[in-house]
Amino acid sequence: MHNIYLATIFAGALICLLASLLLFSRRKDGERSRTILSCIVLFSVFNYITRFINLINGEVPQLIVSVPMLVLAIFMVISYIMYPIEVISPGWLNFRRILKLYSPCLFILVTYKISLWANVEYKSYNTLLDMFPLAGDFDVLFRFILALLVFMPILFIFFIPYTRRYNNTDYVWIRKYVFTLSLNTLAYILVLTFEDPIVRTLYYYVSVGCSLYIVYMELFVRLIRKPVVAETVLQKEKEPSTPCTESFSKVKNTILIDRLNAYMENTFAWRDPDLSLNTLAQALCSNRTTLNQAIHDNGYESYTAYINHLRIKDFLNQIKSKQPVNFQEAFFDVGYRSRATALRNFRLITGMTPSEYFQKEQL
Known part of the structure; x- marks a missing residue:
């Protein structure tokens, strides 16, 4: 059983x-x-490799429920919600x-250090x-409180501000991701609850399987619609073979405004709360x-002022079409955050x- 456990960890790290x-x-x-997701999965690799090296050196795989280990688990779950945050609200x-x-995590570690300073003895439990x-x-x-807190970051996903500017995900994807992450977390809690080599081995299969499924959803399931400059507008320059950094420097402002308006109509870029003049200039x-x-x-x-006019115009259109729930x-x-x-x-x-505006509109 030990060799199977060892091979499972090595295979999980490699995959x-x-x-x-x-x-x-x-x-x-x-x-x-x-x-972000690539870095999170890579961090899991380091955890697997560390445990694999310890096993190679003859360490018996015993599970000790300690505060640092639980804090690491909370850290990993928080890391795994950073990815959907970036997906839902780029x-x-x-x-x-x-x-x-x-x-x-920092608050828990500080509390832990204070308790040690107060001579609280943390006994070892498997x-x-x-x-x-x-x-x-x-x-x-x-x-026990820390073990319960392992699940808390998962609930935060449902409170992430939802940005529709790219239509790059939907609530079906969110539910699938939450289910996968919850399954992985539940498997970890079961490992903490039962000291059994079979349970520990199965946990790695579940953990690696959940990670691979999340990677699969990112690469092949989740829709990513990037802002794209309209090709028909770019063709107006009539200089397709000239590098953009050279050709656009001589373009008149009227042509640049036409391209800007077309870009905005095709991408709804003003809905990005982090849109800046530099970003917009680079895109054009x-x-x-x-x-x-x-x-x-x-x-x-x-x-x-230009961006605010577009946002307010979009806001009025959305209210009149009764798409959102409230103002x-x-x-x-x-695109507003405040x-x-x-x-x-x-x-x-x-x-x-x-x-006042919509009351006047009804009169």
Whole structure:
């Protein structure tokens, strides 16, 4: 049984390594989510390899339910929800938000260190079942709470702000992902509960299978619709063989505005809350100075004013077609992250609040 367990870990590490490399090699076909998922799967490889090396060196695979091990499990589950966050709301993750996501792990470790400083003794237990008779002790209760917290990050997926700008996923995909991640987490809890070589071996099959299924969904199931510049507009330049960095520098502002408007109509790029002048200029093979001047010549005070006009126009169309549930959801759908910012720009453009505007429309 030991040799089967050893071979299972090695095979799991090899399969996950290949899956991680495949994701990374095809990262340009998708979005940043593929790079994130590739790193997460690669981190699993390191865990497998570490355990495999320990087994090769003669270590007997005993399961010790410790606080660091449970914190590592919470860390891995949080890592696995970073991927659907990037899928559902592209661009929402940044360094500050990533730190916030991992802050519970830091808080738990600080609490653990304080308890050690307070001379709390953490006895060694192989399984959760061994801990039940002493559930009233702090060290046992603390670990039970951490075991329950392993499932909590999964629920966060249902509260991720949903961005429709790419139509790159749907609630069916979300439910499948949540089910797969929950199955993997449940298998891990079962390993913590029962000290059995068969259960430990089966866990690796389940874990690797769940990882491969997630990779499969990313590569072959999930729809990714990237913003694309309309080819018909690019053909207006009549210089297909000239590099864009050279040809577009001489294009008149009127032509650039035509291309900008066509790009916006085809991609709904204003719905991206992280859209910037630099990003837009790069997509149009222009530069920020030329594009900003073209926007100004087209009657807008600035790039920001242009984007806000598009967002407010989109907001009005969505409300009139009764697509969103309320104003706040519609404001988010068109690219605003802050309700206060959206209301301020709406009043600036229309001269009234949304309630006043639609009440006037009904008169």
